[in-house]
Amino acid sequence: ALKLRAGDKHCLVARSKCYLKLGDIENSLKEAEASLQNDKTFSKGLYQKAETLYTMGDFEFALVFYHRGYRLRPELQKFKLGIEKCQEAIVNCIGSPSSVKLENKEDLCFLSRQAESKKANQKLQIKLTKDQKWTRKQEPVRNPKTERQLLGELYADKAYLEKLLKDEDLMESSTKQGIKVADLVLSGISYLDTRSEFWQQQKPIYARVRERKLRQQRWIRDKKRKPAEVGRYIVKSMEDIDMLLTGDSPEESCKKAERVLKRIQGWPDDEVPNKNELIGNLHSCIGNARLEMGQMEAALQSHKMDLEFARQNELPDAVSRALDNIGRVYARIGKFQQAIDTWEEKIPMAKSSLEKTWLFHEIGRCYLELNKAEAAQNYGEKSLQSADEEGDVEWQLHATVLVAQAQVKLKDYRSAIMNFEKALEKAKLIHNEAAQKAIITALDDVSKSFIEELNKRREETTVYSLKDPDFSSENTKGDTFEKDREESDQRTENQEDEKQ
Incomplete structure (x- = not known):
């Protein structure tokens, strides 16, 4: 390129860069100066010369050319950076005025020693003579x-x-x-x-x-983090974990909680307020995320660690939370008796009527799954009582349905029908169409079972009355059965109208 365009300043700068990369500082400087021969304001040439001088250790001269380039092209960041690194190198060499104190304790012979050392180093760069090839000159050690x-x-x-x-x-x-x-x-x-x-x-x-x-x-x-910074970090992290879990991102929520847990475990106790409580809470978050991901055993392990931390540090609220979550995992994996045992341990810790409503309802459902209908009915009635105290219509609906289902298991069809009808009214009140359809279907099935039961009892009564004519004239049970049957038929007609 230089043969085609001799003295091209851009080519000279490029060749100077190459020489600098090879460590040939002398030729690099010559090329940089040649690029400035016809144009003293050529910014690339000024920068290359400054870089070469800096590499040579001539920081003061390099600073001069960085400043010249910066005055011509202040928008170029590289000149500003060059000025800063030159100033830093000069300060590192001679020290800043505030940190360096000169004291005249010795003579100035060290200046001559410094000059001799420099001269010795320069001689090493010259081609060595035959006598110098085997041994090096003595240098300052x-x-x-x-x-x-x-x-x-x-x-x-x-x-x-x-x-x-x-x-x-x-x-x-x-x-x-x-x-x-x-x-x-x-x-x-x-x-x-x-x-x-x-x-x-x-x-x-x-x-x-x-x-x-x-x-x-x-x-x-x-x-040594400030308490305010630690508090902000913890609050923000817990909000993010909860938001990810509720936003159908349990995997990301779990990863975030594990990262925060690892970080907090490495902090000293005096820097993290309520550290043990926070660690337990994070185990709880990890357990909930794993439960949503379907990792039941891992979720159970995390909630058990939460329970262990809570008991070790005497945190009743955390114990209640952990028992709640452990019971939910047991119920999800079909271990209903373990879920019942866990939740029954939590009952004395329940603080509000709403919490009791949910707890009694879940225990009752577990008993129902175990075909223990009487216990299921008992807990269903407790759940309904707590829901009435709270005034929560939705939980009144759930509790009433549970009681009705338990009564069906007990073949107390009349009571079951009455409770299903109450539940239907609750479903209409909160405009829950799915619940209405399910209850109407259940009512239909219970009514059929009730009619079959009435027919069976009527047949048994008829056979008995034929054997004992006096009993048939004195006993009015037949009339009662007939009345029950008419009521059941009427309910069935009402259900058909509601379906239509």
């Missing part, structure tokens, strides 16, 4: 710990190269290209020395130590 900090991962490479220098046979050998191995090893060591000197100027060890201390102080300060 740098503390291995300091050098390790400066070179970082490259320290092992330098140690390896220095070990190779001791192998005289290897140093005598040459590569296929005819280059002495000794020259390659010494040039590598020289490069690492140059880089360590640059890094020492850019960020000296004392600056690194101070920076490390500042980082540790910030870490300690950040670690």
